[in-house]
Amino acid sequence: MTLMTLLLLMILFMVFFIYFLQLNPAEMAIVFYPDHVLHASPAVVVVACIVLGLTIGYLLHLYGAASYLFKGWRRTRSEKREREVTELHREGLARLRSGDSTKARRLLQKALGMDGSRIEVLSDLAKVQLAEDEVDESISLLQRARKLAPKNLTVLFALAETYSQTQRLSEAEDCYRELLELDGDNYQGMIGLRDLFLTQQQWSEALALQKKLVKKSSGEAQVAEKDLLNGLRYQLAQQAEAEEHFDEALADYQKLAKDAPDFLPAQVSVGAMLLQKGRSEQAAATWQAGYRRFGHSVFLKRLEQQAMAEEDPTTLLNYYRQQVAEHPDDLLLRFFFGKFCLRVEMIDEAMEQLHTLEKSCADFPQLHLLLAESHMRRQRLSDAVAEYQKALGGEDRFRFAYVCSLCGAGAVSWNGRCEQCGCWGCMELSEVPATANLPAPEVREIHHGERE
Template sequence: MTILAFLLLIILFLAFFIYCNWLNPEDITLFYWPDHSITFSPALLILGFVLVGLILGYGAHIYSLVTHQFKHWRRDRQEKKAREIGAIFREGVTRLLSGDLKKARALLQKVLDRDPKHLDTLVAMASLELQDGNGDAAIDLLQKARDIDGKNLEVLFKLASSFDSLGRREEAADCYRAILALEGDNRKALRSLRDLMIAAGEWEQALSLQKKVLKVAQGSRRLEEEKQLLARLRYEVAHARLDAGNAEEALGTFRELMKEQPDFVPAHVSCGDALKALGKADEAVAVWQQGYRKLGRGIFLSRLEDHYMDAEDPASLLTFYRNAVEEKPEDMMLRLFFGKFCLRLEMVDEAIDQLFTIENAGVESSQLHFLLGEAYRRRERLAEAIDAYQKALGTNPHLRLGYVCDQCGQASPEWHSRCDACGTWGSFSLINRQLFRDARPLEVREIHHGER
């Protein structure tokens, strides 16, 4: 059918040629140079144009066909290479996850030799270097990956976490800022940068970032936790302003926090500090007293003691303690601070009464025993003082010195082959062992007769 169609096309073309030649019997002279010309019939000219068109069209078709075949061949080759690289890469990652760093390094390096711009391999190799303790090498690999694709979030996050693990926090912060420049509402970047600012004590920046976190965390299960952190950061900003001498502005924030979160102890303590800095000592005392009544924290009693001793007015604090003990005789922390204050004022008998009441309540505390020992010593009740001091120091009749885990700091009165806290074997040693090992006896030079 195709041959018949082709023959029919030729017959029609010849018929058209004969017809044109019959209609145009005259010849055409074409000058292509001065005194040089070619003479031919119009039908032949038409035939030439048609043939040239056919040749050009066929040539274009051949070129398109060759180009397509070449692209197809190159794509197949690239796909084959990608499959081979992918298989090697997956095997390398498997080895890396299995802890076989040597084999993983060889496989991943093989991938990089074939494709130096393979991002996933650069990131995996960086992870390997970090596990192997080569932080700088990991950073170099990640920087190469960033140069290849500066907008790749995985690379930027990995680079930021690597900088952070190496203690290069400013560079880590720059990476998180780069992520936020690409994706301003990225929660992980916002939280990570906020945590870096908190670690650096940059409270203003941390607060600003936390406000952005709250905007993107609406509906999140962590919303309440984020609100709590926002309040803590507001406190830190206000506390920094108080330290800088801006007590009036700080006081406003402290009072807001006391209303919003009545159980937030630092706000109550610092509110009193701000009032005292503004010369409103009576209001500061009232805040601290009310804070202790509501929250029962010893820091309020410490603030009251420091204030009244600075003001040389211990009688007012004694009155407060006596009235408070009458109101709440079961409050042992109140009695502890009352006894300590009496001891400070050399009111030893009253101090012993308060401290002995606590001891009879079954409280075992090194602070309590130390204060009792000091009170007994001042009354020259030495046997009782020694007993109280021994309890405070945690010593025993056998004079066991105790052990501590060198890895995690877990203390134990007995030596153990394995630490239950961190699971390390052979880590228990004498408390402060290094101090004794590093110490050297004082060298005493022999003094000869007549020498000074």
């Protein structure tokens, strides 16, 4: 509005006021409160009301404008602080990825000091402190984040993982359960709780979760989850066996062997349970079928143990002779055949099988141990010493260690599950070949007593 327009409006207002005052010369009484009466012209009252209204309106306008400016200032300040906190957080994460945890901690603490309600800053600072073995401080930060956002799944998962890593398993279980109550289909939450049950050997609870995980997974992940499902079923059957519920254990083993025919431990345990119940012929048939399917040394070991326990070597010897005739290139079969012959004092046949192995370019400590023992039985001391030297100091002549094919952990006897990494069916006989993918030996006449 220009100055000229304002002057014209004021002049028009004064003209209107004078005209209205001339038309209403009388005065009117206005009572504010008892004993206080104001006498004024109606024109003055009208003008006073108009001026008062304009003044109030203008003051309200000033208040609104000031409030808007103040809110804008606060918003600008908050946005600036948020940008600074975000930048500090981003830089702290970059430092953490580069391995500079000290600088990362300083930046994240500064960001947290500027805005203590940032959940992601609290979580990442907790990771830094956990990496530096400041467990209590890490948990304290995560609990603080949990109070700020009780239903934040990321915070609950991080807190559960931290509890698990620090062996506070009951608190970890509570966090996982709360997470699954908020999101019953949370895949990572189910995996975390399942792994927690595995750690505590709570097979039944782990199996219930594993069934859900198999349904939710697909492709290669589903194959791995099914393998773990079979392993958990095997552990439940073993638990029933340990509690002397033999009928239940046998039924579980047989069902598992039927549902998962490639699951080796079930086949081994079916034979063991049949033998335990006095069904020795069925046990032997089960282990023989297991060896035909898997080609694993544990089946031959169990057959040998059964033959020695029942003092009936003839049946096993006939089995070995038949299988060697049908599969002459099976080095593992020849090795166990020779070892068993040595145990039952059939020295000549034992040496025949062991020398066949040696001529096939097989070279492992257990073979030399058995050859040394054979020479000792024939009083060929120099040959025995030579074989012992090849064995590099092996001491136990009839017990051979097993190793996990996945993690390399050793065990004196075969187990269905590796105690180190938890893999089922991974225990292999140490340093003994399973198949004969070896070059054919040169055929030439070997005279009696000649050594290559």
